[in-house]
Amino acid sequence: MHKVAVVVQDGAEPFGLGSMCELWAEPYHPEDDNPVFDFVVCTPRPGRVRGASGFDLVVDHGLEAAADADLVCIAPKREFDAPSPEAADLARAAHERGAFVLAHCTAAFVLGEAGLLDGRRCTTHWRHSRELALRFPAAIVDEDVLYVQDGRVVTGAGSAAGLDAGLHLIREHFGARTAMTTARRMVVAPHRSGGQAQFIARAVPDCSAETLGPLLEWIVGHLEEDLGVESLARQVHMSPRTFARRFRAETGETPHAWVTRQRVIAAEELLERTDASVERVAAEVGFGTASMLRHHFTRARGVSPQAYRRSFSCTVAEVG
Structure with a gap:
């Protein structure tokens, strides 16, 4: 896994994008010697991308920048009801050529549009899990877990679960020590099991x-x-x-x-x-x-x- 591309769309959630940047866009750190990735943020229509939290993004790269990515991440967006045909086409093409595809929170709906959830276990934020199951009845939606990997398709629950899903992939490809040092840099738990509950009974x-x-x-x-x-x-x-x-x-x-x-x-x-x-x-x-x-x-x-x-x-x- 060398190149990672993150797809953003209008209504982009800043935490969803930021978590992917924290995982995959960091430069070389001599204290941990972790791998450095060829990282790019792209969008269906380059230029100004409307954000979801009072500020916008400027993205220079179109989706062609993700054509050779080893991992394609779909960032969550606020208006997930709106179809995302370009992002769905990219996710489908990436998977067909052997790349990994990761989506967390509302971005799981893009994978559903791409047909990548049919017959697969998947998850999303617990607030949207029922709707995901209704919209894509062939998907096997598990609303009680932090993340799921089914083949080369990885889905995560809301917010911080995107970090958990990403750390899982890092652990799988580069080992527990690399995942641990990545987590330590971000000051988060090095490993929360994918099967862990999305929320606990009493916080x-x-x-x-x-x-x-x-x-x-x-x-x-x-x-x-x-x-x-x-x-x-x-x-x-x-x-x-x-x-x-x-x-x-x-x-x-x-x-x-x-x-x-x-x-x-x-x-x-x-x-x-x-x-x-x-x-x-x-x-x-x-x-x-x-x-x-x-x-x-x-x-x-x-x-x-x-x-x-x-x-x-x-x-x-x-x-x-």
Whole structure:
């Protein structure tokens, strides 16, 4: 993945465009040595593009600038009810020639117009998911997730979920370490699972003294320990039932799902940066056995730990 093109249209949402710029338009940073992309913003009719938030954009490039892009991102726009035939044609052509296509929030409707959601899992902002399903009945709309990748089509929910979807692609193409350093530069979470809920039951705990934030930090530093519900509940002096309910309310996930995700992330980094055996990695991140690591890793990433290491290892040696 070398060239990234972002398509904007009248009514462009600034956060949607800005998130794509943060992910793909950054210059070289010697502190992280992350890849630098050939980045371009384009539009169906070059010139002044009306914005959605009190200011407009000036875009010099037409859609032909995206003709050879490895990734085409469709930026959200305010008036998503209006058809986008040029953007839809570009998205369809990009996908047909083997490029990846990413759209989040209302931009998912453009992919629907292009026929790219037919028979595919996809998502959009929860406020618009029902309308997306009604307008494109062949699409498999999941309104409860942050992002979905189905083949070379990636869709994200609203606002910050575009960052999550983009970080997912960076992780897939360049590895967990590159995704982590990209997230650190933007000061955002390095990995929120695509299956995580779009919103949580209670955004702010009833009492700040009861927030689970310190516990989450502790978990990440003690992944090799017993992190079952009963053990974690004891850490915060709650009953297991109360703890499980509070954890779901504050994170959008069950304790088991959250801990498993952290263990997979930790395993990714060890597989990339060390030549430790799969058995050793499994022990260090808390899965216990190589078979358990393989099970959870393959389920989460779609490849085995060994295959992941062959693709992303920073070491010379490869250990099965």
